[in-house]
Amino acid sequence: MRQSRRDFLKKSSASAAGLGLIIPDFSFFRKISPNEKVNIGLIGARNKGYNILSHMMETGQVNCLGICDVDRNILEKRIEDVKKSFGQIPKGYGDFRRLLEDDAIDAVIIGTPDHWHCLIMVLACQAGKDIYVEKPLANSIEECNLMLAAARKYNRVVQVGQQQRSGxxxxxxxxxxxxxxxxxxxxxxxxxxxxxxxxxxxxxxxxxxxxxxxxxxxxxxxxxxxxxxxxxxxxxxxxxxxxxxxxxxxxxxxxxxxxxxxxxxxxxxxxxxxxxxxxxxxxxxxxxxxxxxxxxxxxxxxxxxxxxxxxxxxxxxxxxxxxxxxxxxxxxxxxxxxxxxxxxxxxxxxxxxxxxxxxxGKSAMEIHVLNFLRGVKERIATNCPVEIGRxxxxxxxxxxxxxxxxxxxxxxxxxxxxxxxxxxxxxxxxxxxxxxxxxxxx
Ligand SMILES: NC(=O)c1ccc[n+]([C@@H]2O[C@H](COP(=O)([O-])OP(=O)(O)OC[C@H]3O[C@@H](n4cnc5c(N)ncnc54)[C@H](O)[C@@H]3O)[C@@H](O)[C@H]2O)c1
The missing domain is CATH 3.30.360.10 (Dihydrodipicolinate Reductase; domain 2)
Structure with missing residues (x-):
């Protein structure tokens, strides 16, 4: 029987990965070959979150499997936008914890206000997702420290939304x-x-x-x-x-x-x-x-x-x-x-x-999302890993x-x-x- 990420993460006490190092992978996580698409979930969809998702969709390298927003008006609009602009129909969620339960989702975008970044990112790390999290990394120094610890403990690829690092x-x-x-x-x-x-x-x-x-x-x-x-x-x-x-x-x-x-x-x-x-x-x-x-x-x-x-x-x-x-x-x-x-x-x-x-001539955002997707596939650190964001x-x-x-x-x-x-x-x-x-x- 296939072991799920959650099963693994409950048992795992994986060691820390340092800045600039290759991020260890585990055979039972879905290996994504260079030509395969990365399955994405978006959490927080009104403004920047959807902007990141659009940039990712435009690369042709991702499927959007789910969108979560606590405002149903925004959620419905963004699902419709993905349908119209990219021909895909993501599942809608009001609670990000349900989106994180979908084992088919490889990575999440966190586009919520800053006070939510930490909790969502730590739970996403524990659910075995890679993470594109918006800046500032969190709303407190304590939360920033926890996010660094979680990314290292669970060997997650993280791109912080400081796209100037890729510009x-x-x-x-x-x-x-x-x-x-x-x-x-x-x-x-x-x-x-x-x-x-x-x-x-x-x-x-x-x-x-x-x-x-x-x-x-x-x-x-x-x-x-x-x-x-x-x-x-x-x-x-x-x-x-x-x-x-x-x-x-x-x-x-x-x-x-x-x-x-x-x-x-x-x-x-x-x-x-x-x-x-x-x-x-x-x-x-x-x-x-x-x-x-x-x-x-x-x-x-x-x-x-x-x-x-x-x-x-x-x-x-x-x-x-x-x-x-x-x-x-x-x-x-x-x-x-x-x-x-x-x-x-x-x-x-x-x-x-x-x-x-x-x-x-590529925009900073274009390069930043491509760099994230490469990090996810090749298990390598991104241009703006959690250490820099923190x-x-x-x-x-x-x-x-x-x-x-x-x-x-x-x-x-x-x-x-x-x-x-x-x-x-x-x-x-x-x-x-x-x-x-x-x-x-x-
Ligand atoms: N990198 C950049 O250039 C850039 C630009 C703008 C914003 N940002 C960052 O992006 C983040 C979002 O900013 P914004 O301007 O898009 O804010 P916003 O208020 O326009 O959008 C946030 C969305 O998150 C939703 N949300 C709130 N809590 C949620 C939760 N628990 N689960 C799911 N959805 C939730 C809200 O309903 C809203 O739709 C912030 O951290 C901000 O600093 C970065």
Whole structure:
């Protein structure tokens, strides 16, 4: 009789797999040959989750066997979308645990709000699925640690949705930086000034819309009266579900600052300040304005955001400026260029630096999903494994925690995995689970 993944996982005490290593496979997991399709289940389908699924479907390398969403309106629409656009009819679920029971599903996409990532991912690991999980990895440092432990314990292939790790713009910029093109980096400035960071305009509480299982949407978060500003997209501005611009864009862009020096270690300390004006008209807990410094061993990272107008340095609403001792680079998702004080020379130098890189013109998302599917088939680590997702999430969460404690400066104890002498900061490392849900144990 075929042993199921669940049977195996109940018995298994598989050893940990490290960053960059081949991820062990087991003969009774379905082996997927290069020409075979990967069977996918999508959990959380409204926006990014469906975007990832579409990219996967467009590769022609996947079957969508199931879609789960706690909002029946979204679920039905997305099943219809898959039918119309890709000619497949996925099974619909309102409870992700039922989707995870389908042994035919090889991998899941987790496209829910951040407060759900950990529980779903840990249970998916235990059900033997590989996982494409959206960023930030989780809504707390404690959850990030559990997700890393689960991926390692159950030998799962994980791609975190930091697609910049696969993007040709960033890879070519990193190739130039790593070759010493701008000398030794001493500072990286990162900014993200987006209007949506203000939150939505205040509206009164309403009755729960038909079709939305609001209690399930809240899940492990505290019980709250329904307000449309808490759910569908707007959840980002409430601590129970997200971390505002600091984590939403922070993990994408701070990751570039870490990648520039291939940093895998946790932050040493953070110095942060933040402010919230305009709270009379906007519905938001996360900070409108933040400045966060990360003093590293031999360079300095600075993050800043101002929600509201989409303007910023170099006329970019967001960007990353890498400053070396021989030159600088300014980059966003669209392009990068070398800055050396002379416009013509800078353009020429940028052209030359990019000439050696093999640009295919594929989008970051296209490459990121292809890279995940290859990881699943070949049992190899992806471009953004859980270790990278966890580490940058720590940097971003620490910025928020430093401001929330009111202390502004926090030192991290890598050995103990907590803040030195700061009990309030340490309480914010953890997640409290409510509504009958329990923090998973790994
Ligand atoms: N990588 C990127 O560029 C990028 C872009 C946007 C969003 N994201 C990330 O994607 C995730 C989702 O963001 P979004 O903008 O799509 O949010 P969203 O609110 O638009 O969609 C989330 C969906 O998840 C559903 N959901 C909530 N709890 C669920 C549960 N327990 N089971 C099943 N479905 C559940 C909701 O009903 C909703 O349909 C977030 O982590 C976000 O940070 C990443």
């Amino acid at each position: 040709e713009v960033w890879n070519s910029a990193m190739a130039h930086i790593h070759s010493g093109g701008i000398g030794v980096i001493k500072r990286v400035n990162v900014w993200a000034n987006f209007p949506y960071g203000m939150g939505a305009s205040k509206v009164p509480n309403e009755t729960i819309p038909k079709g939305l299982d609001y209690d399930f949407w809240l899940g492990p978060a505290s019980k709250r009266t329904y307000n449309p500003n808490r759910v569908h997209g707007n959840w980002r501005h409430f601590w129970d579900y997200g971390g505002g611009l600091m984590t939403d864009w922070g993990v994408h862009l701070l990751d570039m600052a870490l990648w520039a020096k291939n940093i895998q270690q946790e932050p040493m300390s953070v110095i942060a300040s933040g402010a919230n004006y305009n709270l009379a008209s906007y519905c938001r807990e996360t900070y409108e304005i933040m400045d966060v410094s990360y003093p590293m061993e031999d360079y300095f990272i600075h993050w800043t955001h101002t929600a509201g107008l989409a303007i910023g340095p170099y006329e970019k609403p967001y960007g990353v400026e890498f400053i070396g001792d021989k030159g600088a680079i300014i980059a966003d998702r669209g392009d990068w260029k070398i800055l050396n004080g002379n416009k013509d020379e800078s353009e020429e130098a940028s052209k030359l630096a990019k000439a050696n890189f093999n640009f295919t 580490n940058v999430a720590l940097y971003a969460h620490m910025g928020n925690i430093a401001v929330r404690t009111g202390e502004n400066v926090l030192e991290w104890n890598t050995k103990l995995g907590n803040f030195k002498g700061n009990s309030k900061g340490n309480s914010l490392i953890q997640s409290e689970y409510h509504g009958g849900w329990e923090l998973p144990s790994v």
